[in-house]
Amino acid sequence: MSNIDRRTLVKGSLAAMMASAAFSRSAFAQSSEPILLGVSGPLTGPNAQYGTQWKQGFDLALDAILADGGINGRKLAYSFEDSQSDPRQSVAIAQKFVSDPRIVLELGDFSSPASMAASPIYQRAGLVQFGFTNSHPDFTKGGDFMWSTSVSQADEQPLLAAYAVKKLGLKKLAVLHLNTDWGRTSRDYFVNAAKEYGAEIAVTEGYIAEERDFRSTLVRVRDSNPDGLILISYYSDGALIARQARQVGLKQVICAASSVYSPKFLELGGEAVEDVHVGTRYFPEDPRPEVQKFIAGFKKKYNGLEPDAFNAYAYDAMNMAAAVVKIGGTDRRAVRDAFMKVKDVPSVIFGAATFDVASRRVKGAMNAELVVRKGQFALWDGKPT
């Protein structure tokens, strides 16, 4: 065992050395080799669950791409390097990818510190960093090689605010948000939009990602007398808050951001998430063919498992990458230019996705207003809860 490991290791490092010695910007045109994408993301460490979900989404998309004949006859594949969402490791991975001539495009990383620490390296080397979950407003400002299909919170939060204030008629809101760059940015967009629609913000409370106990926070919420709770949370903390809110006897309407959209939210929240409203970017009964294909394919590939928002982001990102590489080929600069050319790529989150060249993001995320009914996400029927 150890012998084999050592041998592959030596071989690997030799190959890396030779590759860097023979490094040239024009990629090799070996048509039998797959076209390779680099993925930098967490497979171990505290964010490991998201890396696992990415993989599921990627693999599903790749199956379909291969079945359609690949990229101009070549297979598309990815090399996933575990960064643990640690900037020290993501910069090393960045160097690894930029000096590997087979890599035509990079996807990730997950957290902003890890992604944005690597951005200067990708930018200088001229390899696209496609940060498909990077909503930090400064991510794409890192340079013209930073592109993102992460739903801009400037787009998403007003939709959620409209759902809560205009549709559900909530007038006085308590906002609970993850105190990360994402949660903070989202909160600000949400608060502005909600005020614009005429609601009052009773209280906002930011909590750290490791927090599990929200009882005292909920007493603060109760004392501010809101008529609705807004959760800018991921599914695991969102479920915890909903449970504890019901346990301490808060009966207000709960309205949550799309990032809680996951079967795990239902599993972890149990009865407490019944009647929780969720503004999402897609929903299972959505008749659009790309959504139906995604959901049916996902369930088939993963033994009936329901996909969640992070699966969908990864699935869309891989399809977008394929569309871009189809146009740009294997030249890294041409791949960057292809992001400006690519048009109306079918996607779960955006419908037909086209990049806004100035912001290097995609605008116009789809909107669906769901509610949890009988332990399932369902389209909201307009009835108050």
Next chain:
Amino acid sequence: MMSSWLDYTINGLIVGNVYALVAVGLALIFGVSRLINFAQGSIYLVGAYIGWVAVVQLHTPLPLTIIIVAAASALVGLIIERFGLRPLQNSVRIAPLLATIGISFVLDQLVMLTFSPNPRALPSQLPDVRFQVGGGTIGPLDLLIAGVGLTSALLLFVFLRYSKLGWAVRATAQDRDAAMQMGVDVNRVNQAVFGIAAALGGVSGLLVGMYYNQIDTAMSLQATLKGVVAEVVGGAGNVPGAVIGSLLLGLVESYGVAVFGTSYRNLFAFLLLVVVLVLRPNGLFASARQGPPEPLTGTFIAPSRPVRIPRWALLVAAAIFAILPFFPVSFYVLQTMINAWLLGMLALSLTLVAGTIGQVSLGHAALLAIGAYTSALLSLTFSAPVGVAIIGGGLMSAALGTALISPSFRLRGHYVSIATLAIGEIVSLVILNWESVTRGPIGISGIPPLSLFGYELVSPTSIYWFSFIVMVVLALLQARLLGSHLGRSFRAIRDDDIAARAYGLSLNRYKSLAFIFGGFAAGISGGIAAHLYSYINHETFNTQQSILALTVVILGGLGNVVGAIVGAVALVGLPEVFRVAAEYRILIYGIVLLLLVRFRPQGLLGTM
């Protein structure tokens, strides 16, 4: 609002209840082995997942579930004691600490690989009835958790005080050698203690998992952190004290939320810890009769014969690393080495304060953060040249770091580690909350790249040389320092602070000096990292980095300058080398770490 205060109090007690379960196990082990068991959180994790298997797969009733979890966790504890810790019982005191860190890596990874990192629901098997208390409600699980916590604390108290094995446990805690001489089977005592503590840890993981209907692999470190805080507040090694410490911790957190808001919650937890340690260094409930919690003289960091590396070998090694970029190595290798040099600077800093003067710090990442934020803000807000900004970061880290740590100068041994751990967390939480300066969770982006005299250093080669030279200069300075009169004074304080004081050395002044030097090196490392990354926020320099730094230093040999650098290269390099193993790499890393501790407990190059 009077009723709200009642609710905050009840909520504080409920959470304290949850902390108590972990704290009691930690206290028990500390009481006997004088060891902070960093693997306790991992046993808690293992217990939660075994419970999940029992409840969801096997559909066992609750009493049976608890018995299964307790038995299986106890078995894990026995295995840890037998194969992880017993081989180290005659080696340096710091080795078992490192071993528990390695064990926690291995256990966490095993759970993650077996069950996937996705969170799981762990449904409670108790009826869903709620009792109205004040403005909120409590359920049967709250009562069960309180019952388990109090009963186990009481049982342990009685066991330790009135049973024969309990006497043996206490005798071993007081004086291991004397106990052995009186015929106490010390190994059996340790086994009993680890078994009980692990069973308790596993059951607490199960109950807390049911309480939140959620278990995931990230819960282990948080449990350890809060448990350690609660235990130390109550007086390390004191089982009833751990329960009261936990309740107090829960109350302080809850009141902190009440007065200042949710984002200040942990700030109050860690401030409580620092205040308690400063006012009552042995914890709130340490009895006056209790002996000093740590050895009086330097057995905490035992001297060993350091490996003497001839000067020519060092010169050759330095020369090889200096010309490394001329060889056909990839940028990836260079970037990895840059990381190693940056970690090396941090390790130099830590090896000085931990190894040379004996202040084992567990919050060293805070110094990185202070250096990084200072340098980033100087260059962005005041347009200071990057070189100047980095030096500014080093100076700020030296000044602020020393000022922050100075209240804990009177502490010894493990208590220093816990206080520094708390100070590290406090710095990170202040960065998160002091938005007008640090931009809070949004972080600082667009930090200019490294540059020197107007030339931008952007190629990996130039950054490699820059960081290598800075590290070598810092290492040479430190080596010079250690060889001087000052270095001897530092070691004298580490080895026997009473003798050193009798000789007229002012402890506080020398400790300050060590932190000033150490803070500078760490701040420089953080400053360079900020310009290298271009973006930092409060998560960039986290607790894991502090633990990594300590691992590097212990691995290299405490106080050993060359050892710090060798350790940094090893611990940055190994996870990269193991990339071929994909998901398994951190598991392999943990095992390698354990083997190193097992066979080189004094560190690769030995303590200086």
